[in-house]
């Protein structure tokens with residue numbers, strides 16, 4: 001006789017996962033694409049000839065916003081983050097491909113987001129001109145406790161419906177946006193730069209943005225991977241005010 005597995009117990013996370021699962025991306029891809037304009041079919045040989053010139057060319061392309069040479073590369077990330085992060089993420093339409101886990105075809109795992117003590121909890125100021133400051137111990141305790149209670153209650157309702165034979169796609173309606181989901185996201189350096197310009201805060205940014213902290217956590221990890229693959233392009237992005245070309 002086979003036993004019905006026990007439902008998983010809710011678990012709580014304060015971090016996000018970003019893995020680079022596949023890539024074909026290097027500074028040489030930018031140079032190769034840019035030099036075809038002038039060197040034609042011999043451009044492949046030009047790529048590694050003169051490193052200083054290559055650095056200069058990438059910087060020039062970035063500064064003058066010649067964007068298309070930054071598109072001839074590809075990075076695929078596996079990302080696990082709360083659904084509210086994915087809602088913001090998938091607003092980025094151009095130069096991105098997404099595939100997300102299905103709540104119709106599989107039972108959703110009860111993993112939920114609870115901010116840790118480093119997450120500033122209190123918003124001050126008016127929309128468009130506000131800042132976040134630390135919460136008190138009492139606010140932190142309240143946030144953790146109320147979120148966990150609420151998540152447990154929602155998951156119990158989900159399980160109750162599944163146990164009664166209700167379809168997953170209907171039962172999932174009770175689950176909150178703090179539930180973790182996972183997806184593959186594929187982009188190129190140009191679309192990633194546009195994303196990073198909007199979804200990270202950085203002292204070198206010419207045009208400051210004010211992203212939600214949790215999508216910024218994803219962006220920062222993606223940026224670390226990208227910087228290792230394309231150091232010259234990354235340096236030029238920073239040097240030119242973190243504006244996508």
Ligand SMILES: Cc1cc2nc3c(=O)[nH]c(=O)nc-3n(C[C@H](O)[C@H](O)[C@H](O)COP(=O)(O)OP(=O)(O)OC[C@H]3O[C@@H](n4cnc5c(N)ncnc54)[C@H](O)[C@@H]3O)c2cc1C
Nearest residue numbers: 088091092093094095096191194197198199209210211212
């Ligand atoms: C801090 C912050 C707060 C935000 N708040 C809100 C909010 O309150 N409500 C809300 O709905 N969204 C909000 N957004 C989402 C925002 O409006 C964009 O949808 C999101 O940042 C994606 O940017 P994008 O359209 O430039 O990117 P992509 O969709 O990747 O597009 C890239 C670029 O392609 C061009 N492009 C793409 N589609 C079109 C088109 N249809 N027509 C013309 N040009 C196009 C544009 O130049 C665009 O910048 C917020 C974003 C940020 C960063």
